[in-house]
Amino acid sequence: MKRKYIIGLIILVLLALIVFRLASNKHTLNEKKKPAQDSLVRIPVKVAAVKEELQEISLIKTGSLAPFKEAKVLSTVGGTIQQLRFNLGDHVHEGQILAVMDTRLMQLDLQKAETNAAKLKRDLENYTELLAGQAATQEKVNEIRQNYLDAANQVSQVKKQISDAAVKAPTSGIIAEKPLEQRVFANAGAEITTIVNLSEAKVQLNLTENEVYQVKNGQQVKITTDVYPGQVFNGKITFISPQADETHNYKVEILAENKESSLLRSGTFVYADFTRKTKQNVLLIPREALTESIKDASVYVVENGKVHQKPIKTGIEMNDFIQVIGGLKAGEVVVTSGQINLKEGAQVSVSK
Secondary structure, three states, X not given: OHHHHHHHHHHHHHHHHHHHHHXXXXXXXXXXXXXXXXXXXXXXEEEEEOEEEEEEEOOEEEEEEEEEEEEEEEOOOOEEEEEEOOOOOOEEOOOOEEEEEOOHHHHHHHHHHHHHHHHHHHHHHHHHHHHHOOOOOHHHHHHHHHHHHHHHHHHHHHHHHHHHOEEEOOOOEEEEEOOOOOOOEEOOOOEXXXXXXXXXXXXXXXXXXXXXXXXXXXXXXXXXXXXXXXXXXXXXXXXXXXXXXXXXXXXEEEEEEOOHHHOOOOOOEEEEEOOOOEEEEEEEEEHHHOOOOOOOOEEEEXXXXXXXXXXXXXXXXXXXXXXXXXXXXXOOEEEEEOHHHOOOXXXXXXXX
């Protein structure tokens, strides 16, 4: 009896040891399966403080020149070009005859139309007299009168075609293209030449949403170009687009004087100085702090060893810095290097 008791006790002890061992192994496995604590991993980053500085703000943009006026000269009638009275580069004046079309067929049409109209006019006079003597009906007289009016209208149309055969310049300027030569046939609507008017220089450029509210129609603008160093061309804003394009830029046009001694030609790159220099306090961050494009700008802000991504609104660029006009306060710390490894709430260590 005593032996059985001892054996049972030994079995219970062994079972207890086995259960303890299994429980210990399970605890060890559970500990291994636990993910590493984020608090133990700190991502090294470089940072910079958002600073407020007194800056002189000036708005200078690059643009390109377009013709003040550009007109394509088209033939209004079809026919052979008898004369071309211009060459490439010629200066022409508004109303000047540039080309003369062959009108011989039109002259024959005019003769026929005039003969027909004269005949119908005589018929109308005769039938009007017959109507007075009650030898003709009113309906017949009305028919001949309508035919005569149609014939007279045909004469006017042919005369207009003959007049249009002398192609005139619609504006003053310089001949920029000569696609056709003398003695060739040109259909009605064919391009005879292109005239570019450079009496004034039209500057075309784009302003961002922040910049467009700093300018207004009629504002004076100084235009300069690398082509004529040291020379200033005075200009004035004549158009500001009311609608932004797909990149959220606004088209602006400036008309500037064009000096004969230093002519600005279409396509030249220029600088437009809007001459509105003011001193004001601005918030600045390094350009490399941005995690997205300027259009969808955001930065990582460091708070208590963790980072939080914040969308911001940017202004103008100043060398390696960019103006912040919304989303940040002076003194906040933003990440300038190491953003590629970050996510919202990640813990960081600041590298110097």
